[in-house]
Structure formats: C-alpha cells, structure tokens
Amino acid sequence: MCMDVLLVDDEAGIRKVVGITLADMGHKVHLAANGDEALEVFRRERPPVVLTDIRMPGMDGLELLRRIKEESPDTEVILVTGHGDMDVAVQGLKLDACDFISKPAGPEVLEIALKRAADKIAMRSRMRHYTENLEELVRQQSEKLVGLERQSAAKEAVEGLTQAMGGLAGEVAGEFAMFNALPCLVSIQDRDQRVISVNRLYRERLGDRVGQPGFAIYAGAAGEGLDSPVARTLRTGQGQKSREGLFGPEESLTAVTVHTAPIHSANGQVDLVLEILVEASEVQRLQDELRTTRQRYQQLFDEAPCFITVQDRHLRIQAANRRFRQEFGPATGGLCYQAYCGNDRPCFGCPTLKTFEDGQPHQSELTVRGKDGQTVNVVVWTAPIRNALGEIEGVMEMATDITELARMQDHLASLGMLIASLSHGIKGLLTALDGGVYKVNAGFRTGNQEMVQSGWEKVTGLIGRIKGMVLDILFYAKKRELQLRSMDARDLASQVAEAVVPKAEQLGVVLNIEIDANLGVFSVDEVVLSAALVNILENAVDACLEDKSKPEHTVSFRARPDASGVFFEIEDNGIGMQPDTLARLFSVFFSTKGSRGTGLGLFIAKKAVDQHGGRIGAVSEPGQGSTFRIWVPREQ
Amino acid sequence: MAKKIMVVDDDPDIVEYLVSIFKEKGYETCSAEGGEGAMEMLERERPDLLTLDLEMPEEWGPRFYRKFSQKPEFKDLPVIVISGLAGIHLAIRKAVATVSKPFEPAQVLEIVEKTIGKP
Numbered sequence: 036m037c038m039d040v041l042l043v044d045d046e047a048g049i050r051k052v053v054g055i056t057l058a059d060m061g062h063k064v065h066l067a068a069n070g071d072e073a074l075e076v077f078r079r080e081r082p083p084v085v086l087t088d089i090r091m092p093g094m095d096g097l098e099l100l101r102r103i104k105e106e107s108p109d110t111e112v113i114l115v116t117g118h119g120d121m122d123v124a125v126q127g128l129k130l131d132a133c134d135f136i137s138k139p140a141g142p143e144v145l146e147i148a149l150k151r152a153a154d155k156i157a158m159r160s161r162m163r164h165y166t167e168n169l170e171e172l173v174r175q176q177s178e179k180l181v182g183l184e185r186q187s188a189a190k191e192a193v194e195g196l197t198q199a200m201g202g203l204a205g206e207v208a209g210e211f212a213m214f215n216a217l218p219c220l221v222s223i224q225d226r227d228q229r230v231i232s233v234n235r236l237y238r239e240r241l242g243d244r245v246g247q248p249g250f251a252i253y254a255g256a257a258g259e260g261l262d263s264p265v266a267r268t269l270r271t272g273q274g275q276k277s278r279e280g281l282f283g284p285e286e287s288l289t290a291v292t293v294h295t296a297p298i299h300s301a302n303g304q305v306d307l308v309l310e311i312l313v314e315a316s317e318v319q320r321l322q323d324e325l326r327t328t329r330q331r332y333q334q335l336f337d338e339a340p341c342f343i344t345v346q347d348r349h350l351r352i353q354a355a356n357r358r359f360r361q362e363f364g365p366a367t368g369g370l371c372y373q374a375y376c377g378n379d380r381p382c383f384g385c386p387t388l389k390t391f392e393d394g395q396p397h398q399s400e401l402t403v404r405g406k407d408g409q410t411v412n413v414v415v416w417t418a419p420i421r422n423a424l425g426e427i428e429g430v431m432e433m434a435t436d437i438t439e440l441a442r443m444q445d446h447l448a449s450l451g452m453l454i455a456s457l458s459h460g461i462k463g464l465l466t467a468l469d470g471g472v473y474k475v476n477a478g479f480r481t482g483n484q485e486m487v488q489s490g491w492e493k494v495t496g497l498i499g500r501i502k503g504m505v506l507d508i509l510f511y512a513k514k515r516e517l518q519l520r521s522m523d524a525r526d527l528a529s530q531v532a533e534a535v536v537p538k539a540e541q542l543g544v545v546l547n548i549e550i551d552a553n554l555g556v557f558s559v560d561e562v563v564l565s566a567a568l569v570n571i572l573e574n575a576v577d578a579c580l581e582d583k584s585k586p587e588h589t590v591s592f593r594a595r596p597d598a599s600g601v602f603f604e605i606e607d608n609g610i611g612m613q614p615d616t617l618a619r620l621f622s623v624f625f626s627t628k629g630s631r632g633t634g635l636g637l638f639i640a641k642k643a644v645d646q647h648g649g650r651i652g653a654v655s656e657p658g659q660g661s662t663f664r665i666w667v668p669r670e671q
Numbered sequence: 672m673a674k675k676i677m678v679v680d681d682d683p684d685i686v687e688y689l690v691s692i693f694k695e696k697g698y699e700t701c702s703a704e705g706g707e708g709a710m711e712m713l714e715r716e717r718p719d720l721l722t723l724d725l726e727m728p729e730e731w732g733p734r735f736y737r738k739f740s741q742k743p744e745f746k747d748l749p750v751i752v753i754s755g756l757a758g759i760h761l762a763i764r765k766a767v768a769t770v771s772k773p774f775e776p777a778q779v780l781e782i783v784e785k786t787i788g789k790p
Contacts, residue, residue: 462772463682469773470688477691493684 038153041065043099044115045091049138056142060149070094071412076104082110084133084152086145089116089123092110097313102131109159111152115140130316136207153529177568220312223298224249224265231307249310253282254288265308268295272305281312289314300493341435342413345420346387353429362436364406371432375403378572387430390417394427403434412438462503468497507639515647517560519671524554524601528594531568535576535592544579544588551595557669559647564667569641571605571663574636578609600649600668608660617655645671673790674697676783677718679735680753681711681727681740685772689722689753692776697790698783705731713739719787722751740765749786751779 037609040062044050044461050066057064065080067073070093077085089096100112111133115125124135133155134148181639220237220246230244237244245284249261257263257279264275280290291312300306327553329640336343337357350371355363363374372378381388385399396418413434420429474490477483521637528550539546572592579588585608593604612620621641644651647667655661676698678689686702693700701716703709705727713721725732739745752769767780 385683463685465773467684467688470684470691473688473776474691477695497684559695 037061037063038084038149039063039065039080040149041067041073041077041082041085041087042068043070043085043087043091043096045069045088048087049424053140053145056145057149057201060142060146062149070096070099073099075104077110078106081107083156085110085112086115086148087112089114089120089127097126097130100127100132104131109156111155113148113152132418137469157166176505201346222249222310223320224308224310226269226306228260228263228265228269228308233304237312252281254282258503264295265310268297268308269305271299279312279316305511325637339433341433344432345429347429348391350381350385350387359434361461362405362411363403370519374544375401375434377404386415386417389433390419390430391427394419400437410438411436412440461501464497464501466505468494468501471497484541507636517671518561519558519560521556521558522561524557524594524596525550525552526555527559528592529569531572532566532592534565534569535572538573539576539590542576542580544576546576547589547591549591549593553595554596554601555669556602558665558671559667560643563643564647567643568603568605568665570636571665575605575607575609575661575663578607578611580609582608582610582658584658598664600666603665604662604669605665606660610655611659611661612655613657617653620653673697673699674720674787675716675718676722677713677716678702678719678722679705679732680722680724681705681731682710682724685724685753689779692780693783696780699790708714710733710739712739713745720749720783722734722753725752737776751782751786753779 042057042064043054043066047068050068054064054066065076065082069091073085073087073094085099087096088100093104096116100114101109103110108131108216112131113134113136114124114127114132115138117138127135133152134143136148140148152294168368200375209211213671219234220240221234222237223232224230228249230247230249233241234243238495244252248260250258250260250264251257253263257277258321260266264277264279267275267277274294276292276294279291279293281291291314294311296309296311297305298307331651339356339358342359342362343356343357346352351370352367352371352374353363355367372381372385376382382401384399386399387396389395396416398414398416400414403411403413410582414437416433416435418431418433419427420431422428425483456526471493472492474493476490478486478488478490509580532548532550536546548668572590575590579590582588589605589608591604593606595602621637644665644667648671649665649667651663651665652661653661676693678686678700679702680686680689680738681704683704686704690700690702701712701718703712710741736750741747748766751768752766753774754769754771767786767787770779770782
C-alpha cells in the first residue's frame, strides 16, 4: 500500500516526525502548515488521503475537512487532535471524516488509520467500478435491444414492401402467377452500409448477407463502397437510381437497375437506406413473355374454329371472339339468345344455365341464326369460370359450327335414300318401258298401227326419262368440277329456251321468251347451268299441266343483266305450291311428282347455281303459279 | 261373266300396261291411280282380285289396303302386291303374292289364274 498523503499541522516538529513515519511506511508525503496552504497543496496534488490537526490558527481542521469534502467527496480525511474532545470528534464524523486519532499518533495508530482510509478508497473504487459496469451493461443491452428492434422493423418493412409489390404486380398481371415472384432484390442497410435485412429473393440469389457490406455485390466503382448507390444516398440524403453490374454465378455480370430510398430517423438524419435491385433483362423477358402469352390466348380465343362467348348469370355476353362477332355481329353486352337466335327468352334446355346451376360442363345441339339469317347448326359446350372463392362467375360457351357436318350427314342419309328411291323409280320406269314394248308388240301382233305408234311414243318418252334420271344420278353421285368458259349469256339463254320449246308446244303451253339484247358475257359451265335452267323451265311447264283451273297457260322465261351478273326469271301460271312444299323445294329427293320424279331435279339445279356462286329462290301462290329467280355472277 | 281385276298404281303407264295384259287374257279390268276414287271404284266394281302398288306418295297404298280390308265384304279380296322393293309386302300379310317390278307378264298371269282361276 502506497499512497499520496497530505499532512497538515501548525507545529513543525510534529510535521517532521509524522512525515518521517509516513515516508517510512512507503507513502509519498505532502506537507502544509495551515489550512490555506493545505488547500493549495491539495488542489495541486490531489492526494487521496489528508491527515490534519484540528486545532490550528486560522482555518481549523474541521473547516479544512468541510472544504475538501466539498471539492472532492472521495478524498479521505483523517482528523488528529491533542486531547479527547468528543464534541469535535462527533462534528468531524458528521462531516464525513474517515477517522479520528489522538496525539501523539504512533506508527501503529497511523498505519491502522491509513489502512482504513485505503480500504475505504478501494471499496469505493470497486463500488464505482461495479456501478459504472452496470450502467455499461444496461447501455450495451439497450443498444442491442434497439438494434434488434430496428432490425425487425426493417425486416417487417422489407416484407411489407415485397408483399405490396407482389400485390401490385398481381393486380397488374392479373392471373399470371409468375409475376408474384417479382424479380426485386430488396435490402435495408445501415449508415455503415451493412445489410440489416433482405427479402427472400435476395437471400436466394445473393445469400444471406446480413451484417456484411451491402456494396460487395457490385462490380466496378460501386463495389468499392464509396460510390455505391447506398453511399450516394447517405451522402446526399436523396433517393438514387442507377444502373450497376451485379456479380452473378461463375463470374458473370448481370445488369441491374438499382433504386435506393433514404429512411430518416427522428432527428432527421438518414438512418437506414432501402435498396431495391431490379434485373432489367428479367423484367423485359417477363414482359415479353406476358405479352406473348396474352397474344397467344387472344389469338386462340379469336381463331379457335368455334364461336366462343363468356356469359354472366343473365346470359349477357361479356366477351365474344372474332369468329362470333363475324357471324353474329358485335354482341358484347347483348343477350346470348338474342344474338344467337333472335329469341326473347333463353333456349329450351340452355346448357349455360345448367352449368350455372350445377357447375358442370354441358353439351347440346342447337340451330341458331347467323347475322344474314342463315341457319347454323352448332354443338354447344359450356364450362364454368370460377373466381378465387370458387364461385361461378361466368360460363364460357363454345359453339362449334357443324352446319357442314349436318349437311354431310344429310348427304349420307340421302345416299341411303337414293338407293331406295332410285331403285323404286328405275324399276317403275323399266316396268313402264316393258308396258310400252308390250304395247308395240301387241300392235304388231294384231296389225294395229295406231297401237304401235302409241306404244312407240311411250317407249321413246320413257327412254328419255331414264336417260335424264341416269344423268341426274351421275351428277348427284359424283362431284363434278365446273368447267368454266366465258360465253355470251344471250347464247346460253337462247339455248335453254329452245330446249323447252318442243315440250311446251306439244303440251299446249305458251312459252313467252324475253331475253335482253345486252346480257353481256359471263363465265359459266354451260352444260351444268343450262341443265339447271332447263329443269326449272320443264318444271314450270309440268306445273301448268297439273293445273286444270285455267283455260290458258303461259310460262315466261326472262333474262336481263345487272351490274355484276345475269338475272333469270321463270314464271308460270300453273298449279302453284303450298308453303310447306315451297320450304322443302330444293331439298334432295323431295318431289311432288310421285314415282315420276326423282326428287333430284331442283336439288341439282340449286347445287349448280350454288357452284356458280349464284342465288336461287322461288315464290309461289297455290293455284296462281310460281316464279323462280336465279342470279348468276359474271365472274366466280 | 268374266272375272274382274282392279289395278291400282299411281303411274298411268304401268296401269295401262297391266290392264292391257289382263284384258288380252280375257279378264275384265278397272283401274285407279289412288285417291278417293279408288275406294268408290272398289265398291262399285266389286272386283275379284286387286293388284296394288304400295309405293305411292304418302303411303297411300297400305292405308287404302287397311281401309278396305276392314270392311267385311272385302275381307277376303285377294291382293297381289306389285312393288319396286323387296320386303315391303310385309306391310300386307294377307297378300296372295308379291311381284317385283319389273315383272314378267306371264308370272303375274300365272298367280292370277292360281288365285281366281281362268277368266
């Protein structure tokens, strides 16, 4: 134990003796003869222990004690007195004196008193140390706590941000889930550019860099830390946007767009920096992909070989593809059954309504009406469209045009009918032919010239019919390519008229021919078209024969030009047709002539006109007559 | 008095043919092309045999058969079906024979003779 000790006494002898004793004990001794001097020395040397006489001229020991304790409470003061004076001793202790010893102070007493002072000092120092330690501990812990708090707040911010971005991206991208993984690497860095928190993608791509310098991921100057985006943000206090190179796997470099935003603390200084990295190429790629996918869907939607609509519960059309719009007009917002059928109420057994009811796909076959009034046979499939909650929000309806298929089915059915019908017809004709031959033979046998004549006429007529029928069958059974030739329409019309003149004359029907002199030229298959026209003209003559109500019958054959084609009209005042006959007029095997007709004539006539890209139609009044109108374009 | 055959067919050529065959053989004939007139004629002429074409428009043949065969006086009237199609005779079970078109006149005459005898 070795201390600085200030010894204060007005008696020089005592100062000397005690001073030597203290020095012998190993202490460094400072001497003062009175209070003022003592304070002076104390202020200069700052000794931890002061040993002072109480009775001194001027400032006494108690006053000195009080003043030292004022200036330095930790200094230990030992009071020394000449005789036992308890009052003074009590006063001294009240003033926080360390000890109280009597004169003459021997070495043992001094040693004990000084040791006590030293212990007190040591204890106080330890106490102080403990206290200070505790404070440091509390400070350290609080700092740690604050740090954690800040980190978790930052993490929350990052997650919130990522979520917000995801949500935003979700909104932008609609149902495309890939955008939920928006390619943003987000981190929050502190003032030392150390990473505090990162988002999932950052961790996946660059590793968990929490605690490491945030700029280390960059190539070039930004990777140095002085010119990184975060450093610039810290320096300027402003958000930054720049393009940087990012070290990728295998030394590759990726271009990224870096956005930073300062996060200010309460005192207004930039405390944290938010850094968002967006891979430029990735964004471009995703945008491209999205665009192509959308285009592909749109294309699929539009180009699918069927009519697609999306409908709500009231069968209001929400969306319609291009083919639907082409065939049924721009019906978006309209009602399905109005657009498809022109009906006031949903179709019977509507598959879309069924799907709304049970959530299952349904199918049905319907006949609908196109924009131009043409009937279209469709097969309808439906499928529910559900929202995120699984509720049926709409129904997609796909209608496939099977008109052509239905036509083919008809054709196949017709072929079956053909066999039945024709075999009957041909057998009937052959039987009748037998009858004619029988009559001729009987005439020869009996020498009855008239009978031979009449039988032969029958045979000739029947052979004509058989020939016509065989030609019809051949035409029907085999698809004949048109052999188009440019010709004067007037020539064709005249030929047709001439072909019918003998029959009309023979049967006493007036044939009225009105052919415009300037019919012009058109490009047609002469054989096919004239056969069709002759067929209709012959029908007109037949219709006159059937009618017994009028004394005179006339068939008019008119031909006149129009801008883009030639118009033919065949009008008779024959028996006319009932509405149901008119409706089935051009269908195959429909005949009003019983076993005399094949039911092919008008069917073939229509086919011929159709092949030429023309139009054929008929109007009729029962008992009054019929009119057939045919229009053939000049060019196909 | 010669036996009478009634010919019903919607094709007048065939009617004429059958009629001339039967006439030449010595039978009496009458004929109808269908419609209301056929029933009237049947009741008026009271033929001994009927040839019937089944394939007339609107299934007139079978209906005509059903109509007259329900009447007691025609219940046993022999009918020869003259048809362009095999199998159609099943529509008339009591037909004495079915002859396909085109037919041999001799075959028809043979059936007629077997059924009602010589004229």
